[in-house]
Amino acid sequence: MTDLAHEFPVIIAGGGPVGTALAIDLALRNIACVLIETRRDGEVIPAKANMTNIRSMEHFRRWGIADRLRQNDCVGPEVQRDVTFVTRLNGHLVHHFPKTYETTDALKIASETGEWAPNRTIEATLFQRARELPLITRLHESEVTNLFQDETGVTAYIRGPGGEKTVRGQYLVIATGSASPLRRLALNVRMEGRPNLGRAFSWFIRSPNLKKVWKAGPIASMVYFYNDDRADDLLIPQNEDATEFLYYSCPMPKGFDGDNWNDVKKLLLGAVGEEIDVEPISGGSFSLHSLTAPRFDFGRTFLIGDAAHMVSPQGGFGMNLGIGDAADLGWKLQAAIEGWGGDQLLPSYTVERREAVLFCQKGAEENQEMQAHSLVLEGIEKHGPEGDAVRAEVSRLIVDKKTQQFKSIGGQLGYTYSASTIIVRDGKPAFKPLFREFKEAARPGNRAPHRFLADGSALYDHVGWGLTLMVLGEFDTAPWQEIAARRGIPLKVFAPTNPDDIATLRGVYPETAILIRSDHHIAWQGSQQPDDVERVLKIVTGNALAK
Structure with a gap:
């Protein structure tokens, strides 16, 4: 060696x-x-x-x-950042979530869009x-x-x-x-938890003609096939001219061999609804856990x-x-x-x-349980008024059962570190986050609420690489700076002076001083100087256990 x-x-x-x-x-x-x-x-x-x-x-x-x-x-503009549910690519549109994966306007609650x-x-x-x-x-x-x-x-x-x-x-x-x-x-x-939620396959494929037979709805970022096969399969365009795709099934049909390209191709062509040329690039099956x-x-x-x-x-x-x-x-x-x-x-x-x-x-896990095999109803592929009625009911079920999968903003922004040993709790009842909806709250352990400031900058642009003490009123920062310097803690003070910025931030921050970590989570907040500033800084840097 x-x-x-x-x-x-x-x-x-x-x-x-x-x-x-x-x-x-x-x-x-x-x-x-x-x-x-x-x-x-x-x-x-x-x-x-x-x-x-x-x-x-x-x-x-x-x-x-x-x-x-x-x-x-690398995905071109002809692919709309939508989610669609169709019977077959040349069949019926069942449901359409427009602009699911596209947000052109800034969200005031976040410094970025997905x-x-x-x-x-x-x-x-x-x-x-x-x-x-x-x-x-x-x-x-x-x-x-x-x-x-x-x-x-x-x-x-x-x-x-x-x-x-x-x-x-x-x-x-x-x-x-x-x-x-x-x-x-x-x-x-x-590892602990729920193993073997199902078997899935994922194949990366190339098909120059696939988009030419795409008749049920727009060429979308993600298209689910809800048909009598109940295969829980979907297509995801992967390149500039929509000729390369990820073909995925989760869970794949019982007894299906996701490693056999011929079987996968047959299922894919059934989902398309007609014969087209398809070239496999790579793929196979795996277990979900x-x-x-x-x-x-x-x-x-x-x-x-x-x-x-x-x-x-x-x-x-x-x-x-x-x-x-x-x-x-x-x-x-x-x-x-x-x-x-x-x-x-x-x-x-x-x-x-x-x-x-x-x-x-x-x-x-809740999203995983709501798949095509549980939402597809008999007659979904029928033509005429009878089929229209079935598809309308499946559309209603999709909105009720599947929206969470595409609108889980609470899961993205709303989780909290309520059990953390390095936050100073405010004594209020525990914060209970929501997965489907975002519940904003300036609480220790939570992601600090975001707003854009008058100069166009994001609040998070003013958060440093160590700890940041944000001050929205009269508050003596000298003890914090002195103790942080003595302990070698990188501490930045951010005290906006624009009255509009202060008013905007006070609309979501009830306290005058907020200690924010570089990962945007609140470590401490208060309107009065704590009895022991050094103890607060020791707690949030892991040097002392909270009381």
Whole structure:
């Protein structure tokens, strides 16, 4: 074994979207890391995640890539960002959700809107940003095969083109996906929850003529087939001229072989409604799980993304929860490395993110249970008034049962860290978030309510990389700044002076002073100076347990 020349504060095993997002976050905090990925440099997975939701886009904005993702989007304008339900592509339109994945106007409650773009666009955008940051070292065609940690750091054992090497770091993050052998081998983690929700298949296909037979509704970002086959299948366009698609079934029909292309092609042509040329690019079947690791922190080693939790794809929370993990873990690793984070800070990563994950998992499981086989009614494909009546009833059922899957803004923005050990609670009854609707509240543990300011900037643009004390009236910030400086805590004071901005923010913030973390969550708030400012700062940095 030979040692690499450099040691790194953070080693990241797995360079997919979540691992790369964490690397970007750390680099922008002036924390160096090494990113170890089995794929070749620039190699992207063509068909996987498609939705970067509102919350993730708020983090992308902070990392300087929200607009870049939109510019890189490889799906052309002829694909409407809609969701449709049809019997067959050449059959009947059952229901149409317009502009489901397109928001052209800014939302006052968020600094960004969501972006529907294929996984290859998401990965390419993240990889491009990572290359721009010199504090990120990238090792491709390499794999962390094992690790050893002690009181002072972690040794990663790496296999790559040059043979076997070791690298030493202060912390190691496992971002190697749902099947993560490193999670099993190195940490002996048993996942908990609901395994085997169903079998699914996903095929990336090419068909130049498919859009020519698309008669039932517009060419949409996502089209579900609700017909007598009850196959729970759908199509998702993936490129500029709508000639490449993701064909997906979840759960696929009982006894169906999702690894057999001929069987998949037959089902697809049935969904289209006529013969067309279709070329398979890649694909196969897999099992769906709703599972979570019992904890995400193991001393100096951490699980993140799919390695920490698996979520039903219905609702698009898989990658997005991983992006949230990166935003939570990044600032805590910074604090630990720079010395202003205490013993309770890194363990709070598990407490906070498990609460968010379990909340979203529950909503995604409910989405998973409402599939075509349960909503399709006899006669849905009939012509004439009888068929129209059946389709109208199925349309009503879709609105009632499936809207949550496409309108789960509460799952994106409304989760809370109510159980966190590093927030100072306000003594009010516990906040109960909603999954389908967004319930905005300026409460410790919640995402800080967002508004745009008079100069066009987003409130979050004024949140720093450490802690930010936002002041909306008379409040003495000197004790906070003095104690933060003495303890080495990066503290920014944001005190808007425009009366309109103050009025806008006071409309959602009842207190005069609000301490906001870099991941936009409220750590403390109050209108009166706390009796012990230092204790507040010790709590939110993990240096003291809350009373």
